[in-house]
Amino acid sequence: MSNQTQDFIAFVKQTFGSQGLIPLHAPNFEGREKELVAKCIESTFVSSVGPEIVEFEKDIARYVGAKHAVAVVNGTQGLQVALRLAGVKSGDEVITQALSFAATCNSIHYLAAHPVFLDVEESTLGLCPAALTRFLEEETLEQDGARYNRKTGRRIAAVVPMHTLGFPAKISLIKQICSRYQVPLVEDAAESLGSFFEGKHTGTFGLFGVFSFNGNKIITTGGGGMIVTDDPELAKAAKHLTTTAKVPHTWEFFHDQLGYNFRMPNLNAALGRAQMERLEGFVQNKRQLASLYQTYAKEHGLHFVKEPKGSLSNYWLNALLLDDLTSRDAFLATTNQAGVMTRPLWTPLNRLPYNQNCQTGPLPVTQNLYERLVNIPSSVRL
Numbered sequence: 001m002s003n004q005t006q007d008f009i010a011f012v013k014q015t016f017g018s019q020g021l022i023p024l025h026a027p028n029f030e031g032r033e034k035e036l037v038a039k040c041i042e043s044t045f046v047s048s049v050g051p052e053i054v055e056f057e058k059d060i061a062r063y064v065g066a067k068h069a070v071a072v073v074n075g076t077q078g079l080q081v082a083l084r085l086a087g088v089k090s091g092d093e094v095i096t097q098a099l100s101f102a103a104t105c106n107s108i109h110y111l112a113a114h115p116v117f118l119d120v121e122e123s124t125l126g127l128c129p130a131a132l133t134r135f136l137e138e139e140t141l142e143q144d145g146a147r148y149n150r151k152t153g154r155r156i157a158a159v160v161p162m163h164t165l166g167f168p169a170k171i172s173l174i175k176q177i178c179s180r181y182q183v184p185l186v187e188d189a190a191e192s193l194g195s196f197f198e199g200k201h202t203g204t205f206g207l208f209g210v211f212s213f214n215g216n217k218i219i220t221t222g223g224g225g226m227i228v229t230d231d232p233e234l235a236k237a238a239k240h241l242t243t244t245a246k247v248p249h250t251w252e253f254f255h256d257q258l259g260y261n262f263r264m265p266n267l268n269a270a271l272g273r274a275q276m277e278r279l280e281g282f283v284q285n286k287r288q289l290a291s292l293y294q295t296y297a298k299e300h301g302l303h304f305v306k307e308p309k310g311s312l313s314n315y316w317l318n319a320l321l322l323d324d325l326t327s328r329d330a331f332l333a334t335t336n337q338a339g340v341m342t343r344p345l346w347t348p349l350n351r352l353p354y355n356q357n358c359q360t361g362p363l364p365v366t367q368n369l370y371e372r373l374v375n376i377p378s379s380v381r382l
């Protein structure tokens, strides 16, 4: 393993043309980023009102093929607002996958709802349709058009699959299951801008999709997120709720409900617009890198994680599947020590202290992936 790892380190250094620290995913600002941000500063409209926000919303809606987009301060709050508008209330349950970043379950907790953690599939790294069906069929019952958990008596208010590392989950099938059991679908598409399932963009299958533009994502606004939906009333409600629920008026301050200050600032949207001009190039560049890794892995007896059939992945973070926990830890130690940044997957969410009392299904695939998968350097190379 050690020789194989040394060889891999040399390959990464050569591929990125650097002997210095090679990050997991660095942002790239070699387009019109400085120009558009400078213009925004000159305009003095740097905060939560301004033309860049509206234009950035249009850019994203057009690109993903959604009817409406609402720009927010980050993906986490975007998920919280989307879930609230999907009908999630205090005391409800929301089904999601155990293999995700903490933000997925945090957004559920913020609404005082309870996450239920199900397994993922190895072929997509996303929510397992069979596990979802089994849970809804065996562990819930229908009452007055809603689903209730047999054990806890709580209402199942939403399902939140996540498109892990940019790989699309089997979202058509998940959507069918959600329709059959009449549970709203909200997609955590934080990592999957530029990823398509059967030709349709991820995040556009459910009632809502939510993207993140954190500094480590495929495009960044510094911090930021976007809620997309095809429903005009829900889009209007999302904008209202994220702009302190202020009723539009030339001078009057009247807020018709308890809203949030979650609107994306114009300054961040300006950066986002410049990044959107480059998204297509970023996706192509990252797919080329994935192809180089794939060839390398094949020639060196490594298991590279490929996009699932029928989908086009943005390859946000490339990944290798190693043999076991011991080889994973050895690989992480050697590569990081050599200045090649690699990371394991997130600790499964059910194992975080604040999720201790949450219901979980059997999680063999989650556990196996957690013990074996490593993310490897995936920045856009110019």
Ligand SMILES: Cc1ncc(COP(=O)(O)O)c(C=O)c1O
Pocket (backbone or CB within 6 Å): 073, 074, 075, 076, 077, 100, 101, 103, 104, 162, 188, 190, 191, 211, 212, 213, 214, 223, 224, 225
């Ligand atoms: C799966 C997932 N969900 C949600 C988020 C939250 O996004 P943000 O950091 O913009 O709040 C992220 C990324 O950070 C993520 O990776």
